[in-house]
Amino acid sequence: MSNLDVILQKILNGERLTAQESLHLYRQGNLHDLGFLAAARRRKMHPEPVVTYVIDRNINYTDICISACKFCAFYKGPEDAEGSVLSFAELQKKIDETKALGGTQILLQGGLHPDKQLEFYEDMLRFIKQAGIHIHGFSPPEICHFAKISGLSVATVIARLKEAGLDSIPGGGAEILSDRVRQLAAPRKCSADEWIDVMRQAHLQGLKTTATMMFGHIETLEERLEHLLRVRDLQDETGGFTAFIPWPFQPDNTAFSDVPKATAHTYLKMLAWSRIVLDNVPNFQASWVTQGPKIAQISLFFGANDFGSTMIEENVVAAAGVTFRLSEAEIRSLVAGAGFVPQQRTMDYSFVMSGRDLEDKRASSSNPQ
DSSP states (O other): OOHHHHHHHHHHTTOOOOHHHHHHHHHHSOHHHHHHHHHHHHHHHOOSOEEEEEOEEEEEOBOBOSOOOTTOSSOBOTTOTTOOBOOHHHHHHHHHHHHHTTOOEEEEEOOOOSSOOHHHHHHHHHHHHTTOOEEEEOOHHHHHHHHHHHTOOHHHHHHHHHHHTOOEEOOTTOSOSOHHHHHHHOTTSOOHHHHHHHHHHHHHTTOEEEEEEEESSSOOHHHHHHHHHHHHHHHHHHOOEEEEEEEEOOOTTSTTTTSOOOOHHHHHHHHHHHHHHOTTOOEEBOOHHHHOHHHHHHHTTTTOOEEEEOOSOOOTTGGGTOOOOOOHHHHHHHHHHTTOEEEEBOTTOOBOOOHHHHHHHHHHHHSOO
16 A cells, blocks of 8 residues: 555544644645545534534724734724724624624624723623623734733733633634744734644633634645644643634735635645644634635535634625625525535534524435435
């Protein structure tokens, strides 16, 4: 048997790949190989043909940011008169609209504002929490920024945010967890170690989080693997990641606009490879926001078991010129069209049992695959 055959058999046996085996698999395995193996691993973790999604809204409370990441088309510098901070009245309107559409959570993220103190974010959390909605908020770079401006430890900042109403933490700001890449692309943002430490501290305090990876800019394949292995190692330690979301860099309107946009082939291969390497993260989201509905549908056969969010509002990727939009009905139709049962969920992947879900489950049981 060839080295690749040995690796393929190892995956089918449910064994973990080493770093060297993982690199060999990506380089020597074709798209079909990786898709088949990722789908097998997905079925082992999720035997039922269910694909989940969440109804939420991505609220960017400010676009003012001192990080000035080269890959971001959304931020405004502190000196830019067009920069803004949402008022509580604007927040309330967005929350009301989200709940009216059946939303169960708010994804709350923003720029690294130089003038807002920790108390501002605590007050914002308390205000939102009055609406009785889950707050999935503040990525690790934001939390590191809060710690810096307050002079407090990351653990203390997380404890205070949790006390004010924070329920879970999104995996944004990870990009590639390699300091070489981070120094070139976002030198003012938290380091790879700091990103991991925020997630570790959150998990230790009982907060679930997600993890992301934005690939396809200036990183090497080895640095993509470094990212995956750092997530895998922390998951071994804490078990606090509920999902992984890999998505390709969107170069338009950024300082890296000359970087070729990742193809659907590259996206699907990276998704499948991530599912295989990250053998301890239960859920993988399809990136319809960057890939569009049809590739997202295909991704359900390349390791994804979740269609992500309805994204009632999305600003960061849109600033790079990508404007895909899907309603809940469209997501359910795409999932069902691929042969799966759509199921609304919460952040921790508990099911939200609506009348639509019950009807789809009855239909699925009467027409087994």
